[in-house]
Amino acid sequence: MSNLNKRILTSFPLLIITIFAIYNNIILLLSLFIITSILIYEFLYILKSIFKKNKQKLFLFLTLFILYLCFFASQIYFFLLGEFENKQIIFLFILSICIFTDIGGYIFGKILKGKKLTSISPNKTYAGMMGSFLCSLIICMIFIIYFNFPISLLIYTFFISLVSQSGDLFISYLKRKANIKDTGNFLPGHGGLLDRLDGIIFSIPIGIKIFIFF
Numbered sequence: 001m002s003n004l005n006k007r008i009l010t011s012f013p014l015l016i017i018t019i020f021a022i023y024n025n026i027i028l029l030l031s032l033f034i035i036t037s038i039l040i041y042e043f044l045y046i047l048k049s050i051f052k053k054n055k056q057k058l059f060l061f062l063t064l065f066i067l068y069l070c071f072f073a074s075q076i077y078f079f080l081l082g083e084f085e086n087k088q089i090i091f092l093f094i095l096s097i098c099i100f101t102d103i104g105g106y107i108f109g110k111i112l113k114g115k116k117l118t119s120i121s122p123n124k125t126y127a128g129m130m131g132s133f134l135c136s137l138i139i140c141m142i143f144i145i146y147f148n149f150p151i152s153l154l155i156y157t158f159f160i161s162l163v164s165q166s167g168d169l170f171i172s173y174l175k176r177k178a179n180i181k182d183t184g185n186f187l188p189g190h191g192g193l194l195d196r197l198d199g200i201i202f203s204i205p206i207g208i209k210i211f212i213f214f
């Protein structure tokens with residue numbers, strides 16, 4: 001089975017769980033707890049490889065990551081718990097941007113290859129970056145047409161895709177520093193859960209904040 005097929009297959013269970021979670025507060029709370037727990041465990045694995053002899057730095061970076069994950073989870077929980085119009089659709093829209101940013105980058109990068117984007121992640125190319133933007137904008141147009149969203153969401157989509165790609169590069173940088181390929185083997189085709197959610201954990205809180213305030 002190709003890596004792309006594995007990515008698609010692992011995305012379906014996550015999407016189904018997400019749909020159940022955003023319409024049920026108990027499932028949402030339980031899902032956020034499980035996800036953040038796994039992410040903390042996998043991030044600790046990275047830090048142990050980077051700071052083998054410096055426990056103080058390991059503790060500091062782990063604490064900062066835990067605090068950020070608390071922010072990440074609380075943003076999702078209180079947004080879906082709040083009285084926001086079309087909140088479930090908006091959340092799925094933000095999540096879809098992240099998913100298609102990842103898939104677009106992988107497909108275009110594999111097919112077109114081309115010049116490497118950065119030494120941080122050798123698999124990232126300029127073609128992949130453009131594919132990420134293109135696929136995220138396509139899914140945005142589908143939401144605009146189907147749900148009658150404003151056309152201005154194209155600019156919003158571009159920014160969220162950029163944040164998602166930046167989050168991906170940040171975790172790739174840490175993995176490179178740790179000299180590891182994957183954060184774990186929780187998901188076939190992705191490695192660890194952090195490998196799958198690296199862009200999502202940064203882009204979703206920002207996306208929610210933009211929707212709330214703008």
